[in-house]
Amino acid sequence: MAVEKKTFCGICEASCGLIATVDGGTVTELRPDPDHLSSKGFACIKGLSFNAVVGDPDRVTRPMRRLANGEFAPASWDEALDDIGSRLRAVRDLHGTEAIGVAWGNPVAWNFTGSLAVSGLASALKTKHHYASASIDVNNYWAAADMTYGATTVNVLPDFAHTDFALIVGANPVVSHGSLVTTGRIRDVLREIPKRGGRVVVVDPRRTETARMFEHVAIRPGADAWLLGAMLRVLLDEGLVDSAAIERTCSGLDGLRQLAAYFDIDRAATESGIPATAIVELARSLAASPTASVYGRCGASLSRYSTLTKFLLDALAIVTGNLDRRGGMVFPFPMIDLDGMAAAMGLASRGTWTTRVDGVAEINGTAPLACLPAEITTPGPGRLRALITMSSNLVTSAPDSAKSAAALRELDLMVALDPYITETSRLADWVLPPALWLEREQIPIFTQGQTTEPNAQWVSPVVPPRGEAREDWWIIDQIARRLGLAASAAPGAQVLAKFGIRLSPMTAMDLLLRMGPHGDRFGLRRNGLSRKKLLSTEGAVTLAESCPVGVLAEKIHTPDGRIRLSQPELIAEAQRMCAETDSADYPLRLFTIRELRSHNSWLHNVPRLMSGGRRCRAFVHPETAAAAAVNAGDVTISSPWGRIDVPVELDDAIAVGAVGLTQGWGHAGGWSVAVAAGGASYNMLTPSGGDQVDRPSGNAFFNGVPVAIAPAAVSLR
Numbered sequence: 001m002a003v004e005k006k007t008f009c010g011i012c013e014a015s016c017g018l019i020a021t022v023d024g025g026t027v028t029e030l031r032p033d034p035d036h037l038s039s040k041g042f043a044c045i046k047g048l049s050f051n052a053v054v055g056d057p058d059r060v061t062r063p064m065r066r067l068a069n070g071e072f073a074p075a076s077w078d079e080a081l082d083d084i085g086s087r088l089r090a091v092r093d094l095h096g097t098e099a100i101g102v103a104w105g106n107p108v109a110w111n112f113t114g115s116l117a118v119s120g121l122a123s124a125l126k127t128k129h130h131y132a133s134a135s136i137d138v139n140n141y142w143a144a145a146d147m148t149y150g151a152t153t154v155n156v157l158p159d160f161a162h163t164d165f166a167l168i169v170g171a172n173p174v175v176s177h178g179s180l181v182t183t184g185r186i187r188d189v190l191r192e193i194p195k196r197g198g199r200v201v202v203v204d205p206r207r208t209e210t211a212r213m214f215e216h217v218a219i220r221p222g223a224d225a226w227l228l229g230a231m232l233r234v235l236l237d238e239g240l241v242d243s244a245a246i247e248r249t250c251s252g253l254d255g256l257r258q259l260a261a262y263f264d265i266d267r268a269a270t271e272s273g274i275p276a277t278a279i280v281e282l283a284r285s286l287a288a289s290p291t292a293s294v295y296g297r298c299g300a301s302l303s304r305y306s307t308l309t310k311f312l313l314d315a316l317a318i319v320t321g322n323l324d325r326r327g328g329m330v331f332p333f334p335m336i337d338l339d340g341m342a343a344a345m346g347l348a349s350r351g352t353w354t355t356r357v358d359g360v361a362e363i364n365g366t367a368p369l370a371c372l373p374a375e376i377t378t379p380g381p382g383r384l385r386a387l388i389t390m391s392s393n394l395v396t397s398a399p400d401s402a403k404s405a406a407a408l409r410e411l412d413l414m415v416a417l418d419p420y421i422t423e424t425s426r427l428a429d430w431v432l433p434p435a436l437w438l439e440r441e442q443i444p445i446f447t448q449g450q451t452t453e454p455n456a457q458w459v460s461p462v463v464p465p466r467g468e469a470r471e472d473w474w475i476i477d478q479i480a481r482r483l484g485l486a487a488s489a490a491p492g493a494q495v496l497a498k499f500g501i502r503l504s505p506m507t508a509m510d511l512l513l514r515m516g517p518h519g520d521r522f523g524l525r526r527n528g529l530s531r532k533k534l535l536s537t538e539g540a541v542t543l544a545e546s547c548p549v550g551v552l553a554e555k556i557h558t559p560d561g562r563i564r565l566s567q568p569e570l571i572a573e574a575q576r577m578c579a580e581t582d583s584a585d586y587p588l589r590l591f592t593i594r595e596l597r598s599h600n601s602w603l604h605n606v607p608r609l610m611s612g613g614r615r616c617r618a619f620v621h622p623e624t625a626a627a628a629a630v631n632a633g634d635v636t637i638s639s640p641w642g643r644i645d646v647p648v649e650l651d652d653a654i655a656v657g658a659v660g661l662t663q664g665w666g667h668a669g670g671w672s673v674a675v676a677a678g679g680a681s682y683n684m685l686t687p688s689g690g691d692q693v694d695r696p697s698g699n700a701f702f703n704g705v706p707v708a709i710a711p712a713a714v715s716l717r
């Protein structure tokens with residue numbers, strides 16, 4: 001008999017409430033939960049199609065061993081884990097545990113058990129080889145937060161529901177459904193801003209789905225710091241700042257003035273392609289607005305100067321008095337305050353060590369994926385020799401696809417935890433089958449810390465894992481046991497493990513919840529939360545109507561409790577940026593297009609999501625095409641680091657001089673629908689290596705990459 005069960009989607013940061021229909025142990029239908037307090041009956045086609053991933057005929061449901069001819073053959077869990085265990089012990093005995101590494105990817109954000117286990121294993125190994133998709137996504141946020149607020153974990157959220165002015169730089173929430181902020185039905189919330197007399201300004205090289213609904217300012221890819229720095233300069237030069245707020249909460253205003261002095265308005269106009277008059281108007285309008293939220297995401301996070309960019313975004317809000325203000329930028333009110341705990345325990349780190357080859361600073365104990373290839377190929381003590389990847393398709397997602405793939409082939413051992421044989425996992429000696437989010441216990445571990453509608457939810461598995469799939473945490477734990485370790489970063493965990501005592505990730509998280517601000521304190525607080533209580537509740541529980549304001553003092557972790565406006569490291573970045581010149585060989589600038597029916601580099605194997613002949617495409621303005629003698633058809637895009645051939649479309653929504661390219665295509669391996677779709681990886685064109693990334697954060701450089709285009713099959717040089 002069919003039953004219904006409430007859960008939430010574990011694909012993107014919207015974390016929409018869903019109702020699953022389960023019949024005979026299979027999810028037969030997924031529909032939006034009309035009562036979910038954040039998504040309120042919204043869900044997109046990806047979430048609603050996820051049962052097709054669970055039941056995908058190409059899904060790996062048994063451990064798979066790679067044979068000498070590159071094919072894979074099934075094996076038992078014992079065979080897999082014993083072989084992996086003995087080969088890891090061999091690496092450890094010869095080179096130490098620091099030669100073993102882990103790399104995890106985006107789906108970890110909905111996998112609290114897996115994320116605790118994999119970072120726990122990295123900690124137990126005492127390895128610097130702990131790579132995370134944060135370094136191809138958000139590390140500029142964490143570096144800027146460390147500089148400004150004294151801890152990497154501080155994330156201030158745009159209060160779109162109450163703002164009079166939303167400045168949105170390099171984000172497309174109508175398609176992405178929001179990132180680093182979770183606001184249910186974000187499109188509708190943004191729509192209300194102009195209705196109440198406010199403004200939404202979208203800065204983007206493409207007139208995107210979001211930009212079309214509001215005011216669009218077209219920018220040259222990679223030039224955001226120029227625009228934002230010039231706006232800051234206007235505010236400071238014209239005295240359009242909230243001096244009382246600055247006096248009360250900040251230090252280092254003179255340092256900020258020094259930084260702003262690098263941003264000449266006319267040069268900023270040339271670099272960004274935005275007229276000087278428009279830059280000045282934007283700055284004045286932001287300052288004049290009763291409240292303003294200043295928000296930037298992937299477009300602003302994945303350029304070469306992304307920490308500087310994020311700092312400038314926050315600085316605009318801070319100096320106009322919009323931080324910790326209703327309708328401005330607000331601090332989160334999470335179900336479990338992991339960020340606050342990490343900051344208090346000193347785990348929110350930056351620069352406590354640097355990578356072996358490139359000398360890039362760690363962030364939160366992780367190293368950049370851009371540094372991974374050289375860490376495998378460069379000889380010397382500490383060289384990476386064995387790698388465990390978990391939910392990472394780094395060959396496609398990380399910079400320099402060709403170099404990443406070539407380096408992975410040099411490992412002594414590679415183990416991939418992935419439901420598919422992908423362009424990455426096909427290089428592994430073993431592919432191990434994980435349970436997917438409908439098949440495991442879930443909390444919105446990442447998004448609960450960034451929601452503007454504070455709520456708590458903890459759901460049990462909707463269905464059991466398919467075939468012999470096992471939860472990621474269980475797999476990591478089994479590998480750790482074979483090295484005599486506990487996959488845990490908790491103090492004392494390794495000692496307790498020697499006595500056979502191991503805390504499951506569910507128990508560990510429950511302890512944090514119960515002891516935290518909303519917890520039941522083991523019965524001391526009557527209406528407090530616990531895992532048991534939440535598991536028996538259908539749907540989410542409201543914690544507050546909105547994020548609190550007036551909490552700045554408890555959220556800032558600098559020694560003097562003040563926001564730091566003076567940043568010598570960023571002055572060095574501004575100097576570096578000012579010294580850059582354009583390349584004559586590669587006169588255009590590349591930027592990423594994220595699509596509604598894709599999720600990063602996966603979900604291309606779901607026929608329903610691929611209908612209509614979807615494929616990888618580039619887009620250029622007709623003027624850009626004419627200048628390069630290119631017509632609609634196939635085009636060769638080349639950068640200093642690689643070249644690809646892809647179909648191009650002429651589109652006047654793209655800024656002149658920019659090339660938009662869809663991300664996450666060009667598949668190989670065993671996902672047949674995805675492979676048949678063809679295309680090429682965007683990241684064939686992007687650089688790895690410590691000198692090519694955003695220096696303070698190690699975040700990858702994807703947007704603003706210099707490129708040239710030519711009709712396909714024509715040599716460019």
Ligand SMILES: Nc1nc2c(c(=O)[nH]1)N[C@H]1C(S)=C(S)[C@@H](COP(=O)(O)OP(=O)(O)OC[C@H]3O[C@@H](n4cnc5c(=O)[nH]c(N)nc54)[C@H](O)[C@@H]3O)O[C@H]1N2
Pocket residue numbers: 104105106107111133136137298302390391392393394396397398417418419420422434435436437472592599600601602663664682683686702
């Ligand atoms: N050029 C360019 N590159 C980019 C970006 C860009 O804008 N431009 N965006 C970047 C961003 S923001 C991100 S987040 C990264 C994402 O890049 P990745 O971190 O590589 O994440 P995905 O591409 O989402 O791939 C997820 C992988 O995890 C597997 N998987 C799914 N669910 C599970 C699970 O529950 N357990 C396990 N073990 N595996 C699972 C999938 O099969 C897939 O292979 O890409 C980055 N790359």
Ligand SMILES: Nc1nc2c(c(=O)[nH]1)N[C@H]1C(S)=C(S)[C@@H](COP(=O)(O)OP(=O)(O)OC[C@H]3O[C@@H](n4cnc5c(=O)[nH]c(N)nc54)[C@H](O)[C@@H]3O)O[C@H]1N2
Pocket residue numbers: 012013106137169170171172173175176177178179203204205206208219220221222223224297298299300303591592593594595596597598599600703704
């Ligand atoms: N449908 C869908 N939803 C997703 C994902 C997906 O793949 N598909 N991925 C999820 C993930 S992992 C993330 S991190 C979020 C990302 O969430 P968002 O950042 O909101 O999504 P993007 O589409 O990457 O938006 C980046 C925007 O920046 C623009 N842009 C590119 N380069 C520049 C630049 O140099 N300057 C400026 N100002 N703009 C630029 C692009 O045109 C694009 O419109 O989305 C999440 N949601």
Ligand code: SF4
Pocket residue numbers: 009010011012013014015016042043044045046047048177
């Ligand atoms: S918007 Fe995101 S969380 Fe919501 S259903 Fe779609 S993929 Fe899932």
Ligand SMILES: [Mo]
Pocket residue numbers: 106137
């Ligand atoms: Mo991301």
